[in-house]
Amino acid sequence: MATALGVSPNRMEVMKLKKRLGLAQRGHDLLKEKMDALVIEFLEVFRKIQDFRTKALKQLSTAHRALTNCFAVMGTLETTQAARETKRELQIEISTRYLMGISIPAVEFGGAQRNALTRGYSLHTTSSVLDEAAMEFERALGLLVELAEAEAVALAIIRELEKAKRRVNALEYILIPKLKEALKFILMRLDEMERENFTRLKRIKAILEERR
């Protein structure tokens, strides 16, 4: 083991190995802390995703019901025409924020809700049911943007968590046990050398006494 690690049994090597073990242990503890923090973050994001998903699905269902109602009152062609006339620009500000070295998107969304005058379709040729349907879809869009942000964050955290887990495992199951074993081997070898030396000295002393 000691030779496999490239160490020779001497006191200097013991000091070096102890230093390396300390570093590995410190790295392991900190990476474990990082993993714990990432898990906290992931659980938080997961809770958000569940919440946004439920709300978005509910809102989309309401919006589709309103759209069906709109088709029934205004007719499919008129509704489709009004949809084509609607302005499609939205104000979304996407910046980054850093979470333990991971760059994740931070979305600032003022909301998609507009009033009937700013949507872009003609008020003369459309009914108020179209306004209702548009309003419901705008609400749903806001929730979908938040859901998308949360999902992107979750994905980034999972990737980092995977990396951190691999490093913690490498330290915990490979490097630290190897270093401990090498240290144990050297200490045992040094003890053995000390015992050999002691026996040799005793033997020399006995021989010298015999000669006298």
Next chain:
Amino acid sequence: MNADRLIKLELARLNMHLPEKRISLKEALSSAKPQVRTREGGVHSFKRRELELLAELLPEADWEKLQLPIFIALEPKLGRGAARVSGEAEARVAGRLLGKEATGELRIYRPEVALLRRKLSTTTQYLFVW
């Protein structure tokens, strides 16, 4: 690259997400784009609604004292899952959010860290101490 160098690199990378320089709450509130530059060259932005929440929690005279982002220090010697919020204004704000008394330094534990991060996701950051 040997294992020791990899560990050292990993330890050095742990705090690369921290800002080069923190900004005060007053500065952040008056800025059109409240953000700080990170050590690795990126930009970390603060959400305005979090800044407004912090402004509600502190009297206006203390806005200058509160440095952002607030650091949640994770230190293995504190024990697994324990963390520390240092700084008078920072500890006071965190204490108010968590319903705890704080003077100068606040010791918090995993569920409280989660709660704090939930309420202040962009205005707090983890700091690894060894």
